Amino acid sequence: MPLVAALDSVDGLRxxxxxxxxxxxxxxxxxxxxxxxxxxxxxHLGPGxxxxxxxxxxxxxxxxxxxxxxxxxxxxxxxxDAPLTSDIVSLARPVSGWIRSVQKSTSLAGATAEAIAAAGxxxxxxxxxxxxSDCQWDSAxxxxxxxxxxxxxxxxSDAVKHAAESIRKGNRVAxxxxxxxxxxxxxxxxxRIAAKSECHxxxxxxxxxxxxxxxxxxxxxxxxxxxxxxxxxxxxxxxxLAGAKKPVAFFGYPNFPSELLPKHLEAAILAEPxxxxxxxxxxxxxxxxxxxxxxxxxxxxxxxxxxGKLNAMTAGAAIAATxxxxxxxxxxxxxxxxPFFAAxxxxxxxxxxxxxxxxxxxxxxxxxxxxxxxPYRRVIAYQADGSAMYTLQALWTQARESLNVTTVLCNNxxxxxxxxxxxxxxxxxxxxxxxxxxxxxxxxxxxxALANGMGVPAARVETAEELTRELERSFATPGPSLIEMIL
Amino acid sequence: MPLVAALDSVDGLRxxxxxxxxxxxxxxxxxxxxxxxxxxxxxHLGPGxxxxxxxxxxxxxxxxxxxxxxxxxxxxxxxxDAPLTSDIVSLARPVSGWIRSVQKSTSLAGATAEAIAAAGxxxxxxxxxxxxSDCQWDSAxxxxxxxxxxxxxxxxSDAVKHAAESIRKGNRVAxxxxxxxxxxxxxxxxxRIAAKSECHxxxxxxxxxxxxxxxxxxxxxxxxxxxxxxxxxxxxxxxxLAGAKKPVAFFGYPNFPSELLPKHLEAAILAEPxxxxxxxxxxxxxxxxxxxxxxxxxxxxxxxxxxGKLNAMTAGAAIAATxxxxxxxxxxxxxxxxPFFAAxxxxxxxxxxxxxxxxxxxxxxxxxxxxxxxPYRRVIAYQADGSAMYTLQALWTQARESLNVTTVLCNNxxxxxxxxxxxxxxxxxxxxxxxxxxxxxxxxxxxxALANGMGVPAARVETAEELTRELERSFATPGPSLIEMIL
Numbered sequence: 002m003p004l005v006a007a008l009d010s011v012d013g014l015r016x017x018x019x020x021x022x023x024x025x026x027x028x029x030x031x032x033x034x035x036x037x038x039x040x041x042x043x044x045h046l047g048p049g050x051x052x053x054x055x056x057x058x059x060x061x062x063x064x065x066x067x068x069x070x071x072x073x074x075x076x077x078x079x080x081x082d083a084p085l086t087s088d089i090v091s092l093a094r095p096v097s098g099w100i101r102s103v104q105k106s107t108s109l110a111g112a113t114a115e116a117i118a119a120a121g122x123x124x125x126x127x128x129x130x131x132x133x134s135d136c137q138w139d140s141a142x143x144x145x146x147x148x149x150x151x152x153x154x155x156x157x158s159d160a161v162k163h164a165a166e167s168i169r170k171g172n173r174v175a176x177x178x179x180x181x182x183x184x185x186x187x188x189x190x191x192x193r194i195a196a197k198s199e200c201h202x203x204x205x206x207x208x209x210x211x212x213x214x215x216x217x218x219x220x221x222x223x224x225x226x227x228x229x230x231x232x233x234x235x236x237x238x239x240x241x242l243a244g245a246k247k248p249v250a251f252f253g254y255p256n257f258p259s260e261l262l263p264k265h266l267e268a269a270i271l272a273e274p275x276x277x278x279x280x281x282x283x284x285x286x287x288x289x290x291x292x293x294x295x296x297x298x299x300x301x302x303x304x305x306x307x308x309g310k311l312n313a314m315t316a317g318a319a320i321a322a323t324x325x326x327x328x329x330x331x332x333x334x335x336x337x338x339x340p341f342f343a344a345x346x347x348x349x350x351x352x353x354x355x356x357x358x359x360x361x362x363x364x365x366x367x368x369x370x371x372x373x374x375x376p377y378r379r380v381i382a383y384q385a386d387g388s389a390m391y392t393l394q395a396l397w398t399q400a401r402e403s404l405n406v407t408t409v410l411c412n413n414x415x416x417x418x419x420x421x422x423x424x425x426x427x428x429x430x431x432x433x434x435x436x437x438x439x440x441x442x443x444x445x446x447x448x449x450a451l452a453n454g455m456g457v458p459a460a461r462v463e464t465a466e467e468l469t470r471e472l473e474r475s476f477a478t479p480g481p482s483l484i485e486m487i488l
Numbered sequence: 489m490p491l492v493a494a495l496d497s498v499d500g501l502r503x504x505x506x507x508x509x510x511x512x513x514x515x516x517x518x519x520x521x522x523x524x525x526x527x528x529x530x531x532h533l534g535p536g537x538x539x540x541x542x543x544x545x546x547x548x549x550x551x552x553x554x555x556x557x558x559x560x561x562x563x564x565x566x567x568x569d570a571p572l573t574s575d576i577v578s579l580a581r582p583v584s585g586w587i588r589s590v591q592k593s594t595s596l597a598g599a600t601a602e603a604i605a606a607a608g609x610x611x612x613x614x615x616x617x618x619x620x621s622d623c624q625w626d627s628a629x630x631x632x633x634x635x636x637x638x639x640x641x642x643x644x645s646d647a648v649k650h651a652a653e654s655i656r657k658g659n660r661v662a663x664x665x666x667x668x669x670x671x672x673x674x675x676x677x678x679x680r681i682a683a684k685s686e687c688h689x690x691x692x693x694x695x696x697x698x699x700x701x702x703x704x705x706x707x708x709x710x711x712x713x714x715x716x717x718x719x720x721x722x723x724x725x726x727x728x729l730a731g732a733k734k735p736v737a738f739f740g741y742p743n744f745p746s747e748l749l750p751k752h753l754e755a756a757i758l759a760e761p762x763x764x765x766x767x768x769x770x771x772x773x774x775x776x777x778x779x780x781x782x783x784x785x786x787x788x789x790x791x792x793x794x795x796g797k798l799n800a801m802t803a804g805a806a807i808a809a810t811x812x813x814x815x816x817x818x819x820x821x822x823x824x825x826x827p828f829f830a831a832x833x834x835x836x837x838x839x840x841x842x843x844x845x846x847x848x849x850x851x852x853x854x855x856x857x858x859x860x861x862x863p864y865r866r867v868i869a870y871q872a873d874g875s876a877m878y879t880l881q882a883l884w885t886q887a888r889e890s891l892n893v894t895t896v897l898c899n900n901x902x903x904x905x906x907x908x909x910x911x912x913x914x915x916x917x918x919x920x921x922x923x924x925x926x927x928x929x930x931x932x933x934x935x936x937a938l939a940n941g942m943g944v945p946a947a948r949v950e951t952a953e954e955l956t957r958e959l960e961r962s963f964a965t966p967g968p969s970l971i972e973m974i975l
Contacts, residue, residue: 002910
């Protein structure tokens with residue numbers, strides 16, 4: 002409470018309320034990805050923090066900068082084991098790159114500066130600061146100076162030379178791009194490398210942030226299922242890793258390995274995710290005497306406006322056909338989302354955000370935070386229904402803050418991905434209970450009612466034409482709206 | 489997936505889908521409190537478990553029996569650090585009394601039997617079993633025999649004699665009742681003790697489950713704020729603890745102690761929460777030669793049906809005036825809830841459940857689980873709006889399972905308790921940001937729309953007469969409904 006009250010005593014801090022902590026942490030992730038500086042979450046003891054863990058898990062995988070401030074019991078009250086007491090450090094450790102528990106009000110200012118610096122350690126991490134209430138209400142004595150965050154590790158010239166060697170050998174080479182390699186500067190360097198060497202550009206399956214569309218190099222995206230990923234990688238002799246770890250299977254399946262790189266293949270690490278990946282790519286471009294710049298003259302090419310039945314193909318085409326330049330697409334559309342990615346390859350330049358940690362319920366919050374970071378860009382939350390239900394409270398924050406978010410809600414009344422995984426596990430005919438646990442029908446969710454209940458205007462569409470019309474209406478209207486697609 | 493598919497191969501397991509893990513764990517808590525045997529939650533890796541932690545925190549404080557089964561990556565896949573990998577044990581430890589990570593399919597059956605026994609260790613605890621996917625799809629070889637859970641600790645005769653001595657001394661004695669002391673058998677024994685000795689009966693502030701109404705002894709409830717609690721306890725020389733820990737303040741405040749028992753007061757432990765508390769109370773009744781039974785001849789006495797303006801008083805009176813015998817009242821009405829407790833003291837016999845761990849978002853899920861456990865009783869979820877937003881997905885499960893839950897939603901468009909705590913922290917005039925962070929207005933939540941969107945019929949009421957009418961309509965109608973009270 003002293004901390005909440007104190008927010009009004011300083012300028013430059015914007016206070017945004019989420020009605021569930023998972024909304025706050027997911028929004029901080031979206032903000033961090035777009036603003037490239039940390040948002041601060043303010044959470045209440047262990048259980049309040051716990052509600053934010055799933056989206057902090059995603060943020061950790063995205064390497065987003067976030068500062069969590071967790072209000073805790075007074076230092077002298079913790080031992081009393083009052084109802085809200087719990088082991089906050091044990092809860093925080095799995096998702097935090099940095100944790101500190103303040104014990105005196107006089108160390109709070111310095112610890113906060115350290116937390117902000119830790120969150121900003123390139124490319125970003127989750128920093129968690131536990132602040133007992135007496136450290137809030139006692140005097141802090143003094144302010145602390147800001148601390149510069151650690152810069153990314155330098156480019157290693159031996160790694161650059163080694164990668165250049167692989168390329169020069171004339172082998173079949175893939176450049177596997179992840180993390181900050183997928184932002185504009187890294188991609189421009191990657192395009193130069195590809196222009197000189199014809200090495201193949203592949204991006205990781207779930208990029209935290211990918212700049213794409215007309216003018217950006219075309220990337221192949223590593224497929225989700227291991228058999229497809231292995232097939233794609235089979236065609237190379239060398240994979241150069243730039244900002245990505247060696248790819249592994251999302252889940253372990255019987256008779257498939259964890260590691261997706263075939264055994265014959267040589268993996269060369271150009272840059273770790275915490276390195277200055279763009280600089281390493283630029284160094285590699287110079288090392289192989291790549292052209293100074295590559296102009297992609299193809300220009301904008303959108304798909305035709307789709308007509309007829311709504312499905313994953315027509316929905317993806319409708320978004321790609323209508324989305325404004327500079328859009329930010331948060332893709333948590335799960336099984337429905339894939340065709341959009343292909344359809345939008347030459348759409349106007351846009352940013353693509355994905356579910357990095359597999360913890361569903363990220364899309365609506367992350368879109369919310371991205372819209373806070375970029376108030377003059379349109380955010381499109383392309384969203385599966387099952388995942389949306391996890392953190393639907395985000396819609397209220399979008400309404401309160403008048404954020405420019407268009408939620409495109411895929412209502413297929415099922416956890417379709419679980420039905421796919423059931424089939425992969427050899428269950429051809431699931432029984433009554435298994436069907437019931439993967440179905441969102443009976444009763445069906447009425448997303449227009451849910452959105453309206455939280456102050457977000459909503460429309461329900463059943464054809465591709467209706468979707469296109471509602472998308473254009475939403476893109477032209479300031480503030481949030483939700484379009485419920487009946488699939 | 490193998491586990492989900494296997495549910496259809498056995499009878500006697502009911503599969504209930506929650507659309508957010510906090511719904512599942514809160515429902516398991518409500519089920520455990522009412523059925524006095526564990527429900528099983530099925531959760532997905534660390535992030536899925538994390539979404540359930542807040543309500544498991546409440547369940548831990550309630551000492552509810554619960555078995556969590558967490559599906560994890562295959563044992564050979566954990567090391568690959570795939571996106572969903574995290575330190576599940578670190579997340580689970582703060583809320584689990586028992587944890588085990590299975591490493592072989594052949595030990596799964598035995599470990600499951602142990603988990604069920606651990607959950608049932610009197611009076612109950614949270615047992616967490618982590619099951620890698622290969623331990624699900626590999627052969628289990630054999631079934632395991634059920635294991636009898638540990639019984640509560642025996643009555644300690646020295647503790648009984650010591651408590652009897654305190655009572656006989658003629659001091660001002662309070663019997664502080666918690667945990668299983670508040671179920672029918674313990675309360676009957678407490679009433680006998682009070683009849684013989686005129687010692688005062690006090691119940692803990694947030695009982696997991698309290699049997700009350702006509703025929704049950706009248707208890708004073710220890711107040712929430714420390715100054716009021718200390719004032720109540722000041723009047724006694726001795727407090728006999730039966731199933732309750734020494735009371736401590738919910739939060740630490742400047743100039744108030746953590747411990748609420750005044751220093752002059754002697755605390756005698758009759759029975760710890762894990763003891764057989766009812767047996768200890770019965771032994772004490774015998775020791776002091778209390779009457780064999782006490783008849784409470786006062787009978788049912790309900791308040792008048794309130795008229796006029798809706799507020800905490802009239803709402804509490806309306807529920808007490810109309811609720812059916814055998815109702816289960818889950819009280820997460822926060823600042824609005826208190827008057828109901830006094831109004832219903834001689835209402836028809838009913839069960840009262842409260843928020844044990846302070847982690848808000850318990851009410852709707854816990855009511856859901858209680859209704860599963862007791863299909864022939866009406867469950868009343870008396871619910872604050874801010875808390876309800878945490879786990880509103882529970883309404884969908886109530887609709888799907890046609891559960892007899894009446895949600896009475898207190899829409900005061902604020903986190904009123906935070907506004908109270910701000911005032912207690914000395915913030916007389918909160919600034920713009922602090923007001924914004926404690927307000928649920930702008931936009932207001934439309935709870936009838938939210939309920940309808942999840943398949944639950946809903947009505948909005950603005951007077952006490954309307955509330956009474958809608959309560960009676962709901963109590964007479966099978967299945968769930970929601971009544972939104974505009975306060």
